[in-house]
Amino acid sequence: xxxxxxxxxxxxxxxxxxxxxxxxxxxxxxxxxxxxxxxxxxxxxxxxxxxxxxxxxxxxxxxxxxxxxxxxxxxxxxxxxxxxxxxxxxxxxxxxxxxxxxxxxxxxxxxxxxxxxxxxxxxxxxxxxxxxxxxxxxxxxxxxxxxxxxxxxxxxxxxxxxxxxxxxxx
Ligand code: K1U
Ligand code: ZN
Numbered sequence: 001x002x003x004x005x006x007x008x009x010x011x012x013x014x015x016x017x018x019x020x021x022x023x024x025x026x027x028x029x030x031x032x033x034x035x036x037x038x039x040x041x042x043x044x045x046x047x048x049x050x051x052x053x054x055x056x057x058x059x060x061x062x063x064x065x066x067x068x069x070x071x072x073x074x075x076x077x078x079x080x081x082x083x084x085x086x087x088x089x090x091x092x093x094x095x096x097x098x099x100x101x102x103x104x105x106x107x108x109x110x111x112x113x114x115x116x117x118x119x120x121x122x123x124x125x126x127x128x129x130x131x132x133x134x135x136x137x138x139x140x141x142x143x144x145x146x147x148x149x150x151x152x153x154x155x156x157x158x159x160x161x162x163x164x165x166x167x168x169x170x
Contacts, residue, residue, distance in 0.1 A: 024116035048137030
């Protein structure tokens with residue numbers, strides 16, 4: 001079991017655009033396993049490789065109640081998207097900030113699993129929100145980038161205050 005370091009805002013490495021996976025080898029399988037271990041350890045429902053400073057298009061998720069339904073999305077693409085809705089989001093890379101973000105309501109995800117098999121899956125509710133949030137990470141976009149300038153400024157000020165307090169108290 002390997003727990004990877006999760007990059008935190010304002011780390012510039014979170015702004016790196018991820019590259020498509022071209023080889024489904026043991027390295028990718030190990031990355032997927034380590035990302036799942038890290039997501040469970042951090043109590044997240046999703047994680048993008050960008051957040052652990054690996055700039056390949058790999059996403060893991062599990063939003064099941066018992067935390068026993070891992071999902072892997074490699075080179076994800078949205079082939080269909082309908083409707084819009086607003087929901088509260090959080091992010092392991094932007095701790096302590098929860099804000100409503102507008103997303104596509106339903107999407108269809110085309111992706112590969114870690115064995116290189118291609119799949120297509122319809123998604124709504126939390127799966128739809130989460131895949132859009134994670135695919136943003138792969139593009140170097142954070143959910144706070146979707147907020148109004150005022151809300152973004154407030155979030156930044158809160159994060160800076162939290163960083164100052166953490167530095168003071170160790
Ligand atoms: O990408 C990440 O940092 C993971 C993120 C996924 C996510 C949660 C909620 C909406 C969109 C994307 C998290 O897991 S944040 C922590 C969390 O478990 C959570 C936060 C708010 C609502 C539901 C869950
Ligand atoms: Zn996130």
